[in-house]
Amino acid sequence: MFRAAAEAQDGDILKLYNVRGSLISVGPSLPANAADTRYKLEVISACTSGTAAEPIEYALIRTACTLINVMINIINQSINQSIKK
Numbered sequence: 001m002f003r004a005a006a007e008a009q010d011g012d013i014l015k016l017y018n019v020r021g022s023l024i025s026v027g028p029s030l031p032a033n034a035a036d037t038r039y040k041l042e043v044i045s046a047c048t049s050g051t052a053a054e055p056i057e058y059a060l061i062r063t064a065c066t067l068i069n070v071m072i073n074i075i076n077q078s079i080n081q082s083i084k085k
Contacts, residue, residue, distance in 0.1 A: 002016070002041060008043045012043050014041060014042070015042040017041075018037070021040075
């Protein structure tokens with residue numbers, strides 16, 4: 001059910017966190033979500049390079065993309081300042 005909700009692939013790893021950010025186990029005793037106690041479901045993609053599978057977390061990819069965009073903006077500002085001189 002979690003895999004379908006997250007649209008995860010067969011090789012993907014799912015992690016479930018409580019409101020405090022602690023990793024929790026999924027089982028029959030898991031209380032249902034409530035408005036003030038929502039769980040966070042995280043999908044970790046299992047990408048393969050060669051023969052070994054290396055999990056890559058989407059959050060790290062988003063962070064890397066954000067940093068690249070910041071660097072591009074800084075470079076563009078520097079170029080614009082150089083052109084104005």
